[in-house]
Amino acid sequence: MTSSNTSQPDDFYVGYLxxxxxxxRFLWVFLPLCALLAFALAVMxxxxxxxxxxxxxxxxxxxxxxxxxxxxxxxMLRVARADGTVERVxxxxxxxxxxxxxxxxxxxxxxxxxxxxxxxxxxARGGQRMLELADANPIxxxxxxxxxxxxxxxGEVVVAGEIxxxxxxxxxxxxxxxxxxxxxxxxxxxGGIPPSIICHAPDGSERRALLVARDGAPLSFExxxxxxxxxxxxxxxxxxxDGMAMVRASxxxxxxxxxxxxxxLQ
Amino acid sequence: MSVSYRAVQWNAAKKAYDRxxxxxxxxxxxxxxxxxxxxxxxSPLILAMRACGTAAIALLIFILSxxxxxxxxxxxxxxxxxxxxxGVTMFLLAFAHAALATLWYHGFGVIDPLTSILESGAAFxxxxxxxxxxxxxxxxxxxxxxxxxxxxxxxxNLSPRVWKLLHLGVYVAFALLVAHVxxxxxxxxxxxxxxxxxxxxxxxxxxxxxxxxxxxxxADRVRxxxxxxxxxxxxxxxxxxxxxxxxxxxxxVIDDCRKIALYRENGAFSAIxxxxxxxxxxxxxxxxxxxxxxxxxxxYQYIASKGQSPPPFFEKIPTYELRIEGRTLYVHPQAKPxxxxxxxxxxxxxxxxxx
Numbered sequence: 001m002t003s004s005n006t007s008q009p010d011d012f013y014v015g016y017l018x019x020x021x022x023x024x025r026f027l028w029v030f031l032p033l034c035a036l037l038a039f040a041l042a043v044m045x046x047x048x049x050x051x052x053x054x055x056x057x058x059x060x061x062x063x064x065x066x067x068x069x070x071x072x073x074x075x076m077l078r079v080a081r082a083d084g085t086v087e088r089v090x091x092x093x094x095x096x097x098x099x100x101x102x103x104x105x106x107x108x109x110x111x112x113x114x115x116x117x118x119x120x121x122x123x124a125r126g127g128q129r130m131l132e133l134a135d136a137n138p139i140x141x142x143x144x145x146x147x148x149x150x151x152x153x154x155g156e157v158v159v160a161g162e163i164x165x166x167x168x169x170x171x172x173x174x175x176x177x178x179x180x181x182x183x184x185x186x187x188x189x190x191g192g193i194p195p196s197i198i199c200h201a202p203d204g205s206e207r208r209a210l211l212v213a214r215d216g217a218p219l220s221f222e223x224x225x226x227x228x229x230x231x232x233x234x235x236x237x238x239x240x241x242d243g244m245a246m247v248r249a250s251x252x253x254x255x256x257x258x259x260x261x262x263x264x265l266q
Numbered sequence: 267m268s269v270s271y272r273a274v275q276w277n278a279a280k281k282a283y284d285r286x287x288x289x290x291x292x293x294x295x296x297x298x299x300x301x302x303x304x305x306x307x308x309s310p311l312i313l314a315m316r317a318c319g320t321a322a323i324a325l326l327i328f329i330l331s332x333x334x335x336x337x338x339x340x341x342x343x344x345x346x347x348x349x350x351x352x353g354v355t356m357f358l359l360a361f362a363h364a365a366l367a368t369l370w371y372h373g374f375g376v377i378d379p380l381t382s383i384l385e386s387g388a389a390f391x392x393x394x395x396x397x398x399x400x401x402x403x404x405x406x407x408x409x410x411x412x413x414x415x416x417x418x419x420x421x422x423n424l425s426p427r428v429w430k431l432l433h434l435g436v437y438v439a440f441a442l443l444v445a446h447v448x449x450x451x452x453x454x455x456x457x458x459x460x461x462x463x464x465x466x467x468x469x470x471x472x473x474x475x476x477x478x479x480x481x482x483x484x485a486d487r488v489r490x491x492x493x494x495x496x497x498x499x500x501x502x503x504x505x506x507x508x509x510x511x512x513x514x515x516x517x518x519v520i521d522d523c524r525k526i527a528l529y530r531e532n533g534a535f536s537a538i539x540x541x542x543x544x545x546x547x548x549x550x551x552x553x554x555x556x557x558x559x560x561x562x563x564x565x566y567q568y569i570a571s572k573g574q575s576p577p578p579f580f581e582k583i584p585t586y587e588l589r590i591e592g593r594t595l596y597v598h599p600q601a602k603p604x605x606x607x608x609x610x611x612x613x614x615x616x617x618x619x620x621x
Contacts, residue, residue: 011340012340012552012553012555012560012562013340013343013344013347013562014555014560014565015277015279015280015344015347015348015564015565016277016279016565017555017565019279019344022341023340023341023343023344026341027341027344027345030341031286031290034328035290035293035294037324038290038294038321038324039293039294039297041320041324041463042294042297042298042301042317042320043297043301044457044459044460044463045298045301045316045320045460046298046301046302046304046305046306047301047305048455048456048457048459048460049302049305049306049308050454050455050456051306052306052307052308054307094374095374095375096374096375096376097374097375097376173309173312173370174307174308174309174312175308175454177454178453178454179394179395179398179449179450179451179453179454180371180450180451180453180454181371182386183371183372183382183383183386183399184370184371184372186382187371187372187374187375187376187377187382188375190375190376190377191375191376226395230394230395231394
């Protein structure tokens with residue numbers, strides 16, 4: 001608001017009048033410095049970010065895998081590799097949903113083996129694979145069964161690490177661990193995505209093991225909820241299922257409590 | 267100031283201000299995505315979420331710095347003028363961050379996203395498990411309330427006092443956001459520098475506000491003597507004339523908190539409230555332009571001897587009576603109702619000049 005004969009002194013800023021030259025000169029130095037600080041923040045946020053691993057989620061490439069359909073403890077497909085070995089590929093639905101409701105009715109509880117092919121999108125990290133099932137009739141019964149193999153017992157273990165949902169950690173989320181991801185992991189596990197425990201081997205490499213109850217059944221969400229994405233120690237027994245590690249947990253506790261009781265964990 | 271409401275009262279300064287703001291934010295996103303493409307691999311959605319979040323908090327720190335900095339130097343006034351656009355932009359960035367986080371982390375599940383946020387960390391133990399999402403949600407609600415009421419329509423209808431009180435909520439929002447970051451993403455950070463940066467930013471904001479407050483307090487603490495009839499002694503006329511120039515004011519405080527601006531115009535002094543009716547700007551630091559006291563914050567104008575804006579505008583502020591006894595200037599502590607004309611107090615021998 002001004003009347004006629006507007007005057008603009010050179011030392012007093014009014015927004016609707018020309019900016020005084022002193023203010024203009026000052027801002028031409030001050031604002032670029034602020035912008036540079038902000039750009040430095042952008043660079044540092046990324047340069048010092050936690051590594052996210054080499055996981056991939058191939059949403060654009062639908063694939064079909066054939067093998068033995070397994071329903072427990074979690075839906076998976078035993079797939080024969082070209083070299084004669086067998087890998088276990090976890091099966092999940094789209095979103096944060098497990099595939100139990102779809103797979104369980106297809107697998108008899110009397111131990112009869114079921115051959116099937118599953119169609120979907122691969123999620124893979126460090127040589128471990130998961131298949132996110134396509135949305136329309138993704139499982140077709142029939143096909144060739146891979147050779148039978150018994151689980152290899154490893155024995156008693158104490159694993160210090162973090163409980164994550166397998167889907168995000170394998171490549172859907174990057175990162176798929178840590179506190180920022182906790183609610184997502186909680187929602188995934190609540191929806192039936194298989195939980196895993198992630199730990200670091202002595203050589204620094206990451207290891208993942210499926211986490212189940214002592215009797216081999218899935219752990220209840222209530223038993224896991226408060227431990228997800230927190231530093232934990234799991235005691236139990238471990239076994240290998242066609243190269244996929246699985247820990248049957250007899251006890252889950254906070255890592256710092258166990259450290260206090262027994263010294264630094266290895 | 268206006269006689270009617272418009273969505274945005276654009277002028278050249280605001281347009282230039284907003285153009286530069288958009289360019290800087292666009293460059294920030296470009297730098298962020300470029301740095302990410304070199305440094306590590308993640309999804310564009312998570313990158314966008316992080317870019318929005320970091321940009322919002324950096325902008326909030328900048329916004330909170332402007333006010334106290336302007337108390338130390340008028341060179342920061344151009345930043346103050348259009349601060350509301352910065353605030354609304356910051357809210358939009360924060361909202362985009364929250365929307366992406368809600369979609370990606372809390373969506374596609376067996377419970378609805380809002381329930382997932384509010385249930386977050388229901389069974390937490392200790393700082394490492396402290397739920398950080400509800401803190402961010404609470405801050406976003408405050409920022410939304412501020413952005414939604416940022417227009418002068420709300421300023422007038424809520425009253426400047428209530429509006430200002432509501433907008434002081436930004437400090438609560440800032441504290442919540444510091445906690446949101448500290449208990450959230452920092453818990454998984456592998457570089458301790460991030461924690462130091464956040465602590466430094468919080469300390470900067472607190473220190474800057476304390477410094478500005480101390481400066482104000484020192485200026486306001488002058489005790490003023492009362493005459494027998496209740497008038498308040500401002501000071502010797504010669505001294506006040508020395509301290510002021512034509513078109514400028516001497517700011518005084520009476521009763522420990524009431525600010526009065528004594529404007530020198532055409533060889534006389536007029537006393538008006540030192541608080542702008544718009545957003546409480548410091549009228550004592552304004553200047554008479556075109557015969558009107560002009561607020562340094564947003565350029566609202568008042569005729570000093572009338573305590574009201576020139577027609578067609580209708581803002582009014584309280585006025586005060588002045589008198590000279592001997593060589594001493596006194597002000598009557600009883601404020602006249604806003605918009606009450608009071609004849610200027612002529613100073614013998616003091617010549618005026620065009621402002």
